[in-house]
Amino acid sequence: MSLSIRQDSLKLQVIPLRMYFLVIKNYSYLGINPVSHDAVIIDPTGEMEKIEQALEKADAVLRGILITHAHPDHIQLVKPLVKKYSCPVWMSRKEIVTSGFNCDRLIGFDEIPWSVGQIKIKPFFTPGHTPGSVCYLVEDNLFTGDTLFTEGCGSCFGDRAATQVLYNSLQYLKREITPETRIFPGHSYGKKPGNSFSSLLQENIYLQFNNSVDFCAFRLRKGQKNLFNFRWGA
Numbered sequence: 001m002s003l004s005i006r007q008d009s010l011k012l013q014v015i016p017l018r019m020y021f022l023v024i025k026n027y028s029y030l031g032i033n034p035v036s037h038d039a040v041i042i043d044p045t046g047e048m049e050k051i052e053q054a055l056e057k058a059d060a061v062l063r064g065i066l067i068t069h070a071h072p073d074h075i076q077l078v079k080p081l082v083k084k085y086s087c088p089v090w091m092s093r094k095e096i097v098t099s100g101f102n103c104d105r106l107i108g109f110d111e112i113p114w115s116v117g118q119i120k121i122k123p124f125f126t127p128g129h130t131p132g133s134v135c136y137l138v139e140d141n142l143f144t145g146d147t148l149f150t151e152g153c154g155s156c157f158g159d160r161a162a163t164q165v166l167y168n169s170l171q172y173l174k175r176e177i178t179p180e181t182r183i184f185p186g187h188s189y190g191k192k193p194g195n196s197f198s199s200l201l202q203e204n205i206y207l208q209f210n211n212s213v214d215f216c217a218f219r220l221r222k223g224q225k226n227l228f229n230f231r232w233g234a
Contacts, residue, residue, distance in 0.1 A: 010034055012119065012139045014184060015054050016193050018232045019046025021073035025230040027193055028077075029184050031119060031138050032060045038117030040064045042136060042143045043186055044077040051077070064116040067091040068145025069130040070099035074186060079103050092125060095132025124176065128166025129154030135173065142177060142197070144185045151189040153206040153219070155227055160216055167215040170207060173197075189226075192233030 015030040029042040030051070039060040044051060055062060062085040065078055070091065078089055082104050091101065093108035113122040122137040126147040133154075136143045146154035147169060156162035179198035201207050209215035 012141060013058065014141055014182075014194065015058070016184065016233075017046070017050050017054060019050065021045045021076055024073050024228070025187065025232055026073050027184070027186055027188065027232075029143055029193075030054055030058070030060070031141070031143075032058050033118045036118040037061060038063045038119055040066055040116050040119055040121070040138075041081070042066045042184075043068055043074040043145060044081055045073055045075065046077065048077055048080060051081070061085075062087050063119070065089040066121065066136050066143070067095070067101075068135065068143065068147070068186065069133040070095050070101040071130065071146070074145060075101065090121075090123075092123070092132040092134045094125075094127070095130060095134070098131040124173065126166075126169035126173065128156055128162055128169045131162075133169070137177070137181070140178070140180055141182050141184060141194075142173075144183055146186050148173065148183065148200070148204075148206075149185040149187060149189065150183060150191045150193070150195050150200060150233075151204065153204075156219070158220060160220060163216045163219050164212050166219070167209070167212040174201070174207065187230040188233045189229065190231045190233060 013032040013034055017028040019026045019028050026045050028044045030039055032039045037060045039062050064087050088105045088107050090107050096108045111125050124135045126133050126135050129146045133147050177197050181197045182194045184193045
């Protein structure tokens with residue numbers, strides 16, 4: 001008698017962690033290989049206890065930290081985690097240079113895939129929100145930080161040149177990411193993370209633009225409200 005193993009049971013387990021940074025609501029994510037129990041965390045911030053408890057519950061070992069960009073609400077727990085788990089931290093070289101961020105075991109990278117234990121990481125450079133922003137593709141999961149939200153995209157703080165760059169980054173994702181890929185952003189405006197890219201292509205207005213002039217005009221329009229009214233997904 002042969003034993004069949006469901007393929008979905010062997011896929012990366014993604015654990016969204018609802019976090020507070022001051023008054024901002026963030027998502028950090030644990031990605032855990034179900035066979036090796038290797039784990040990475042994306043943009044750790046908020047409450048250290050939630051990360052420790054999630055690792056313990058999954059019987060996982062933290063092997064690395066992936067940073068999409070160096071804004072304080074995405075890096076708050078990097079140094080405490082490095083101190084406790086002695087794990088490496090990955091951030092794009094561009095983001096390290098432009099942000100001035102530094103910590104022990106920091107690794108700057110170019111757009112070349114690598115592995116953390118049995119977890120394969122493929123970075124996509126997506127500047128705009130910051131000069132060195134990155135999205136990380138792990139199997140069929142894309143961790144987008146503040147580049148792309150389920151309901152929108154990141155702010156460029158009124159900078160037209162950066163907004164043009166962000167448009168190019170979103171177009172890059174549209175070319176490279178499959179419709180089945182699940183999107184895990186750094187913030188939510190009410191929808192839970194993990195929606196398919198195909199649903200975003202249909203519902204996210206910032207993915208509808210086919211020229212940068214119209215995109216920039218809309219992204220930089222006056223009178224926008226609730227830009228930072230982040231909520232946890234239902």
